[in-house]
Amino acid sequence: MSFLPPTPPDGFRIGAIALVGAGPGAADLLTLRAVDRLKNADVVFYDRLVDPEVLALTGARKMFVGKTVGANEWPQHRIDRVIVAAALEGLRVVRLKSGDPSVFGRACEELEAARRAGIPVEIIPGITAASAAAASLGRALTERGQTERLILATATCKPGDTACVGAGFVPGTTLALYMAMHRLSSVEADLLATGAPEDCVVEFVQQAGTYAERFVTTTLRGMAAAATGLSNPAVILVRWPKTACTPTRAPALAALA
Ligand code: SAH
Numbered sequence: 001m002s003f004l005p006p007t008p009p010d011g012f013r014i015g016a017i018a019l020v021g022a023g024p025g026a027a028d029l030l031t032l033r034a035v036d037r038l039k040n041a042d043v044v045f046y047d048r049l050v051d052p053e054v055l056a057l058t059g060a061r062k063m064f065v066g067k068t069v070g071a072n073e074w075p076q077h078r079i080d081r082v083i084v085a086a087a088l089e090g091l092r093v094v095r096l097k098s099g100d101p102s103v104f105g106r107a108c109e110e111l112e113a114a115r116r117a118g119i120p121v122e123i124i125p126g127i128t129a130a131s132a133a134a135a136s137l138g139r140a141l142t143e144r145g146q147t148e149r150l151i152l153a154t155a156t157c158k159p160g161d162t163a164c165v166g167a168g169f170v171p172g173t174t175l176a177l178y179m180a181m182h183r184l185s186s187v188e189a190d191l192l193a194t195g196a197p198e199d200c201v202v203e204f205v206q207q208a209g210t211y212a213e214r215f216v217t218t219t220l221r222g223m224a225a226a227a228t229g230l231s232n233p234a235v236i237l238v239r240w241p242k243t244a245c246t247p248t249r250a251p252a253l254a255a256l257a
Helices: 033-039 076-088 107-116 129-135 181-192 250-255
Strands: 019-021 043-046 060-066 093-097 120-126 148-154 171-179 201-207 216-221 235-238
Touching: 019 033, 019 076, 019 107, 033 093, 033 120, 076 093, 076 107, 076 201, 093 107, 129 171, 129 201, 129 235, 181 235
Parallel strands: 019 093, 019 120, 043 060, 043 093, 148 171
Antiparallel strands: 171 235, 201 216, 201 235
16 A cells, blocks of 8 residues: 555656755655655655665665765765756656755755756655754744744855844744754854853754754854764754843844834
């Protein structure tokens, strides 16, 4: 018996590309539609963070196009080229990305490359690391009356751009930080500079949603030191509730209110 929904109207067409969210790691956190595309693909191009358990679901040819740390043998323009070339050959192409393809996943370049070549392209959403982390912690990302804004931010921007992790961090916010583990001291300094209380709760979740997950709970002041021993992939949740303790200094936005 199949639990898969009927394939949507035009299904996974020959010569099409599906940008598929692999979720945080565990295969049972994939969507049914992602499983459908994996099962019907001719070729799957996958990233470093995609779990072998997820790859095992497809009988398609698999090609690793990830970046290994310190090397960049698969720059984005090369990935764009190979996925488009495979689709132009008439293959059903899955571009498999960890989490949700549209969250820090370079999806826009791949969508644009496909559309420029006249190739049908779709996004199959996945569970992003922040959602998996909150679920593992057994709590919500937003809480009515306390944290009514959720910011997903990366600490790693395009070379030359400065990551401004503190932008928009005001009382009532949960901040989920991706790709931040290599610059924790400056993240801590940037967040304290917003006026956020030193004792804001900070939670690190490494390998959220997998059997190897690890957690550290600490406070904003001292977060960099507390994370010693954790490594990537990890997401950081910083919670600044509306009824927080005394700010380190009056935040500019609060002063205007
Ligand atoms: N598209 C992905 C994010 C890719 S950017 C998503 O939606 O989740 C890569 C960053 O995502 C990592 O540096 C880490 O910060 C985060 N990440 C990815 N998988 C993770 C996991 N299982 N647990 C914790 N963080 C994860």
